[in-house]
Amino acid sequence: xxxxxxxxxxxxxxxxxxxxxxxxxxxxxxxxxxxxxxxxxxxxxxxxxxxxxxxxxxxxxxxxxxxxxxxxxxxxxxxxxxxxxxxxxxxxxxxxxxxxxxxxxxxxxxxxxxxxxxxxxxxxxxxxxxxxxxxxxxxxxxxxxxxxxxxxxxxxxxxxxxxxxxxxxxxxxxxxxxxxxxxxxxxxxxxxxxxxxxxxxxxxxxxxxxxxxxxxxxxxxxxxxxxxxxxxxxxxxxxxxxxxxxxxxxxxxxxxxxxxxxxxxxxxxxxxxxxxxxxxxxxxxxxxxxxxxxxxxxxxxxxxxxxxxxxxxxxxxxxxxxxxxxxxxxxxxxxxxxxxxxxxxxxxxxxxxxxxxxxxxxxxxxxxxxxxxxxxxxxxxxxxxxxxxxxxxxxxxxx
Amino acid sequence: xxxxxxxxxxxxxxxxxxxxxxxxxxxxxxxxxxxxxxxxxxxxxxxxxxxxxxxxxxxxxxxxxxxxxxxxxxxxxxxxxxxxxxxxxxxxxxxxxxxxxxxxxxxxxxxxxxxxxxxxxxxxxxxxxxxxxxxxxxxxxxxxxxxxxxxxxxxxxxxxxxxxxxxxxxxxxxxxxxxxxxxxxxxxxxxxxxxxxxxxxxxxxxxxxxxxxxxxxxxxxxxxxxxxxxxxxxxxxxxxxxxxxxxxxxxxxxxxxxxxxxxxxxxxxxxxxxxxxxxxxxxxxxxxxxxxxxxxxxxxxxxxxxxxxxxxxxxxxxxxxxxxxxxxxxxxxxxxxxxxxxxxxxxxxxxxxxxxxxxxxxxxxxxxxxxxxxxxxxxxxxxxxxxxxxxxxxxxxxxxxxxxxxxxx
Numbered sequence: 103x104x105x106x107x108x109x110x111x112x113x114x115x116x117x118x119x120x121x122x123x124x125x126x127x128x129x130x131x132x133x134x135x136x137x138x139x140x141x142x143x144x145x146x147x148x149x150x151x152x153x154x155x156x157x158x159x160x161x162x163x164x165x166x167x168x169x170x171x172x173x174x175x176x177x178x179x180x181x182x183x184x185x186x187x188x189x190x191x192x193x194x195x196x197x198x199x200x201x202x203x204x205x206x207x208x209x210x211x212x213x214x215x216x217x218x219x220x221x222x223x224x225x226x227x228x229x230x231x232x233x234x235x236x237x238x239x240x241x242x243x244x245x246x247x248x249x250x251x252x253x254x255x256x257x258x259x260x261x262x263x264x265x266x267x268x269x270x271x272x273x274x275x276x277x278x279x280x281x282x283x284x285x286x287x288x289x290x291x292x293x294x295x296x297x298x299x300x301x302x303x304x305x306x307x308x309x310x311x312x313x314x315x316x317x318x319x320x321x322x323x324x325x326x327x328x329x330x331x332x333x334x335x336x337x338x339x340x341x342x343x344x345x346x347x348x349x350x351x352x353x354x355x356x357x358x359x360x361x362x363x364x365x366x367x368x369x370x371x372x373x374x375x376x377x378x379x380x381x382x383x384x385x386x387x388x389x390x391x392x393x394x395x396x397x398x399x400x401x402x403x404x405x406x407x408x409x410x411x412x413x414x415x416x417x418x419x420x421x422x423x424x425x426x427x428x429x430x431x432x433x434x435x436x437x438x439x440x441x442x443x444x445x446x447x448x449x450x451x452x453x454x455x456x457x458x459x460x461x462x463x464x465x466x467x468x469x470x471x472x473x474x475x476x477x478x479x480x481x482x483x484x485x486x487x488x489x490x491x492x493x494x495x496x497x498x499x500x501x
Numbered sequence: 502x503x504x505x506x507x508x509x510x511x512x513x514x515x516x517x518x519x520x521x522x523x524x525x526x527x528x529x530x531x532x533x534x535x536x537x538x539x540x541x542x543x544x545x546x547x548x549x550x551x552x553x554x555x556x557x558x559x560x561x562x563x564x565x566x567x568x569x570x571x572x573x574x575x576x577x578x579x580x581x582x583x584x585x586x587x588x589x590x591x592x593x594x595x596x597x598x599x600x601x602x603x604x605x606x607x608x609x610x611x612x613x614x615x616x617x618x619x620x621x622x623x624x625x626x627x628x629x630x631x632x633x634x635x636x637x638x639x640x641x642x643x644x645x646x647x648x649x650x651x652x653x654x655x656x657x658x659x660x661x662x663x664x665x666x667x668x669x670x671x672x673x674x675x676x677x678x679x680x681x682x683x684x685x686x687x688x689x690x691x692x693x694x695x696x697x698x699x700x701x702x703x704x705x706x707x708x709x710x711x712x713x714x715x716x717x718x719x720x721x722x723x724x725x726x727x728x729x730x731x732x733x734x735x736x737x738x739x740x741x742x743x744x745x746x747x748x749x750x751x752x753x754x755x756x757x758x759x760x761x762x763x764x765x766x767x768x769x770x771x772x773x774x775x776x777x778x779x780x781x782x783x784x785x786x787x788x789x790x791x792x793x794x795x796x797x798x799x800x801x802x803x804x805x806x807x808x809x810x811x812x813x814x815x816x817x818x819x820x821x822x823x824x825x826x827x828x829x830x831x832x833x834x835x836x837x838x839x840x841x842x843x844x845x846x847x848x849x850x851x852x853x854x855x856x857x858x859x860x861x862x863x864x865x866x867x868x869x870x871x872x873x874x875x876x877x878x879x880x881x882x883x884x885x886x887x888x889x890x891x892x893x894x895x896x897x898x899x900x901x902x903x904x905x906x907x908x909x910x
Contacts, residue, residue: 107698132694151742152726152734164729168721215869232826234867237844243826247739247747251760252828254836256749260667260674261654269749269758270830271738273676274665280719284686289866291693292533295508296871298700304870311828312847312865315836316686317679319862320521320549323571325833327859330571332833343654344663344672351673353658355651414649421655421713423663423673426727426734429717432659437644440714441724452728458684458715459691460641462622463706464698 106133107464111294113137114196115173116189118145120279121230121286121310122202123169128287129198130172131457131466137192137482138175144475145170154449160475161448165276167472168454171444175473176482180211184497189213191487194222197297198290202230202282204241215305225303226293230286234309244310249278253314254322262343263334270334281317282310344423345401352406355419359383364416368409369400446471507534508871512696513892515540515596515603516580517620519547520652521678522712523609523637524576525685530605530692531579532864532873538581538603538888540596541881543910545587549573550881567881568855574878575861576682578851582879583888584910591908593618598893601628604699605692609637612647622707631705633695637688641711651712653680660716665723668738684715744790745797746772749830750805752813758830759808759816769793771823776807851877885909 111134115126123138123145130136138145147169148160156162179185190213193199199218201208208214218227229235232244233252250256250272259271272278286308293306315322324330345352356365359381366375374393379385401409406422413420422428429435430453438460441453457466483489483497512535516527524539524547531537541547549572551565568574583599585592597619600606606625608615615621615636622634636642639651640659654675657663667674688710695706717724723734741747741762749760763769766782766789773782781787781803786796793800808816813829820827829835836842837860849863854877864873889895889909903909 105698105702107694109698110701111697128690152722152730152732154729155731162729164725165722168725233841234845236867237841239821239841239844242821243824244828245762245764245826247741247749247762248760248826248828251749251758251830254831254833255676255679256760257830257832257835259676260671261676262674263671266756267751268668269739269751271667271674271749274662274667274734274736275720275723277662277719281683281686284683284690285865288529288686288690288693289864289868291690291697292508292868292871294697295533295693296868299506299508299510300870302870304868306869307867309845309847309865312842312845312863315842315847315862316865317682318833318836319682320572320575320678322833322836323575323859323861326571326837327856328565328569328571344675346672351658351663353654353663353675355655357652414646417650419650419652419655421651421658423658424661425664426661426720426724429661429724430727434640434644434646435714435717438641438711438714440711440717449729452725454728455718455721455724456714458687458711458713458718460709460711461691461695461706462708463702463704464695 103467103469104463104465106467107461109133111135111198112196113198113200114192115139115200117200117202117230119147119202120165120169120276121282122200123147124280124283125200125228125230125286125290126173127169127171128283131468132464133469136173137478137486138170138173138473139189139192140175140177140475142177142179144177148475159448167446167449170472171454171468172470173473174478174482175476176479177476186211188483188487188497190221193218193225195486196222196225198226198228198294200228200230200286200290204231205229205235219303219305223302224297226290226297226306227303228286228290228293228306228308230282230308230310232309233311235307246276246278247272249310250314253311254318255314258318258321258332258334261334266335278310278314282308282313285313285316345398347401347404347406347409350406351423352401352410353421353423354413357419361418362386364418365413368413368416368418369397372396372400442468444468444471447474505870509533509535512536512605513603514538514605514607515600517606517608517610517615518637519609520549521572521576521681522653522684522688523607525682526637526688526692527580527607528576528578529686529689529864532875533871535605536581537579538583538599538884539577539879540583540585540599542584542586543881546881547573549576566855574853574859577878578861578875580879581884581888582882583885584882586907586910587618589908591903593620595889595893595908596620597625597628599888600625600632602892604631604633604696606632606634607637607692611650612636612638612642626705629705631699631703633692633699633705633708635688635692635708635710637684637710637712639711640713642709653678656680656684656712656716659713661720662716665720665734665736667736669736673736680712680716683719684710684712687715740797743794745793746800746804748801750801750808752808752816753811754813757813759813759820759827760830761804761820761825761827763825766790768825772820772825775819775823775825776804778803849875851875853877854880
């Protein structure tokens, strides 16, 4: 096994669902030693699925299985003295703490930032919260539907809605959580390098609302200073974008003039396409509606993969709207070995989504499947923290 | 008090990227203290400098002077800028020399483009063995689709998120640029991981980054779910598989909406009180999570009727005060006006030499020891003298000559 890029880095993850756990996974799959602390009842992600046909089961939730690869997992009841004591020792062990609970959770246990910083001045404490740890909305709850709207991205979704009276929607899945995880991981690496320079840890306060705001940062500035539109109504050339084919949808991005000429060619040079007027982006924007029916009619006769390959080879940015099934069959993903096989004792061997980053010297890898609830209690407490068997027994009873 | 060094101080990045996915990666590294030098040219200018995304169409062709496009200014902050005409051999040689003096080389060009200019990892590692090169391409450097181009919405389509975004009775939806920003952040994390590896082992490397895969990695549970049960996840609008209410509701006025999500019974009791119908909490149709999910359509109607007659911001206030997760659907202007974002300093002010003060989005985190101070994105070529003179050691005469012959151009 090649050495992972983050080998030697010790991460304590006290986090649930997606934002904290996927952040931990980014570290773990690159070789960091990530210990995940769950409450005795487990990370709620264990109850969210999707599940195998056999039904819900805390060791068979795909949300948990995917986001917790390569970690060791222990259960601690922080509301009991022995559990809290073990957690404090882990805080002293760790280089990084990832926490996505409300700050009050640890503060009430006497583990606010100042206390943690005093306990382990080198610790980087990455705190992920809906609206950040400061400001008037610091204590407001938020999750996928509210935060994507709070941060602005939701307001332009679905793109090119034909009905402005229909409510904006979220991105599919746990988009806010995943994006938050990426921002938190990036900031945390900043903390790691800061510590190499100064020897000191720090508090990193990640706001999920601001993570969503980050995703629309060009839109926000363009809207204010360059008079760009901010809207989900179809104000852009309707012939481009989402188009329905015989077997699903494709997104066509013939944005530049040369793309559009190639696109007319791809359509078999229809009569209307002969006019040089279509060579102008501005003209297309104003007259796109006139040719939309012709483009739709043509697309309805095509299959999405066929025009994707033919169009992309002509240099037109195009992409079929892939389902998960399409992705698992995609030739490019297969060529790159994107999907990785992971064997888990409860659900068996399956293909998992891999990583967009292939690294020649320190490739990411799944070093172990997601932990079963409390799987590494003994190993972590005895081998990492040096508990004696007796102390371990005591903790297990009182846990 | 002596200044605390920024985390990536001393790291130099040669940034050959353009549009958003590469540039914002460079900006994140710059924000953390790296010296990021963006390499463009008057013949090959980052298109976002001149234009903007989603402009209002004007009968006259719309061109913004090269330093004034916001789509450039918002994702290239804190960088330096040089101009080289990379079509010319001598310019490529200068680019190679700069790359050799850098720790990281970043691009998001089509697969193979850097190699044609002699700026690929294999060429550069001979000049600088510890170098880290990252290519943030559409589909990866090798494979049957390596030559296919794309931008954010194409990557969202291929990557799978468009398929699951939107209403079940309507088509899929890509959103656009956000996928670029996301891939940029993932790439920045990866670059720092590679720097950490180099710190530990002395070893550099090549990172072959695929933007379509970057999208797919954010729905890993759905891919694994399909592996486990064979069901293809479909669009669900704003719905959640387990919870209700979980939706965006219309408020008084035009295009005014409130998002609301209720997970627990306690939250539902609080909601019923706010909307003045406390008896709903014990109504068998809604008393439990399962019942609420079963009767979600009825529940949405009841809540929607209440919000429809009320001001959005008051509704949000009432919901939040009652301990609920609620938020307005904010547009660009709402974001700038949000007092909480103001409390947090989520926007930063920079002085733009041509436009004066600009207020742009900062970074989504605060660091207690390494406070980030973003600077204005660079004017095209503003750092030519410093980079070619001080870093590459060219004389005044040499630089003037290269300018004259439009190598530095």
